[in-house]
Amino acid sequence: MDDLGAQEQAVLDLITGNPFAGQQDIAAVLGIARSTVAAHIVQLVNKGYILGRGYVLPTSKRMVCVGGAVLDRKYHAKKDLILETSNPVDGYRSFGGVARNVAENLARLGVDISFVSIVGDDETGRSLVRHLRDLGADVSQVITTTERPTAEYAAILDRNNDLVLGIADMEIFDLFSSSYLDRFWPHLASATWVFIDCNLPAATLAALISRKQGARFKLAVDTVSSPKSARLPKDLTGIDLLFTNHDEANTMLGMTDA
Template sequence: MPTEREQQILDLIQQNPMITQKELANILGITRPGVASHISRLIKEGLISGKGYVLPRKEYVTVIGAVNMDIYGIIRERDVVLKGSNSGHVKIQLGGIGRNIAANLTELGINTNLITVFGNDTNGEIFKQDSAKREINISYAKQIMNEETSNYIYINDQTGDRLIGVDDMDINRYITPEFLKSRLPGINASNLVIFDSNIPSNTIKWLYDNVKVPMIAKAVSVNKATNLLQKNVNLNSLVINGIEASIITKQQIASLEEAKECAKKLRKLFNANIYLYIDDLGLFAITDEFQKTKLYSKDIKVQNTNGIGASMAAAVAYTKLRNTPTEKSADFIVKVGELTMQSTESVSNRVRELIN
């Protein structure tokens, strides 16, 4: 039975059988002799058979993006009191688009690597424990000393709609091209890569230039979504909500026809498959093979809108990996989103019911 550190080394070697001991040491933050000692033990245990050979490679998705601790309140009364106290419910839970996508993927039975950064604080330790429980591989992630894990505070009204949010995600500045460079072999060995727009703009440009496998982008925030639109866009798919889409296309969305037109504009801008989801409406998908509108069920009781986009991005990846027929993929994506919006959790544990 490998130790925790040896399992991390084994995971990294499985992704890139030709990775050097120096690269392993840099990623894991240990010495090269330390790596050599662990590898020697793995060989003795029969888990690897020397450099360049490991047991058969498994299918996996790499997610690059943010993890944070969410603090959110749901106001109980219909009328909101500005500059005063509102009675309601306050909840604290792990979040972050990247982390939520990764968690949804493992719920869907997909092996997932999450590349992110987090602090050496209590929330960082909670994240590590949760990742182990969910079997999210964070061998390529990095815990940053003397930094705090990202935090996100937001308030919803009683219908689940967002009133205001404040994010403290400066730690994501460490997800640089240099940070990802040593991880590139493992990234390019993935079946798919998903990233969110919380990462720096120059890092997104680097991903477009260097990643050779299909990529899915999840737009995040009206202030960051525009970072996705660059001269060298290299995307298979874009998952985006109505507000972010309006900012990029400079088009308001107040009807089904306007939503369809906005999706078409995004298709031209990004030259990618578009999955546009809009609160109170549904999903508008345009791909190489089909165009489809799938509205949300009318009897859905929304608990929390946070997490819907991440769940849909994971569902897009799942349908691509499983070669789901085009006429069924939009239905599946919306079902995953509906389960998420009916939960107070950022990741619904009912998602797995859809694949059983």
């Protein structure tokens, strides 16, 4: 553990042996002040070696997905669409959101996965969270709010399966401010990989990417769409893996196709 000092390592070894050891006990064993032990523990939490008072040690190879959680609705026209009147369709609904999709796939693969997002205090949000929980994902860090409903996306497709109209209510993600990072940071810092998507506000993305540079985990980012890719900061230092496509990359770089 090259990022630990000798005393930090000694404190971690004692906590590993007895997670319920008190700071004064640790100080007595090491012959240092209790305040010094407290400072080392803060650094161990920030670096992800422990999760906080308890002291809870992180599980190995745990992944965290942070970002969009959405109800997707798709309507496939049975006949040629006629504007300004009712049209017969086949309707489908499923749970979506890039980060949520990744979390579900990893859970199905048996990965130790945790999901962090924000949903409304409604049946859609409760169903979405319950679905992931039933797959084995940790959803204890999902925020529930009464300020906005759970995000929804609806698409109308013609008989050829081409998109005619798409509408989205995603304002709930604007509530996921950078202030939440302090609440979640021990959870993120103790992960092996953290995956985030650009459904998060620009300020939150910038704060997380900047703060990650002092942490141990690897960071993967998905740009989601061309407009949302512009939310990433110009300086991408701290991102270990970037998922993007041609159009999204052009938007990030301020380029246009000739």
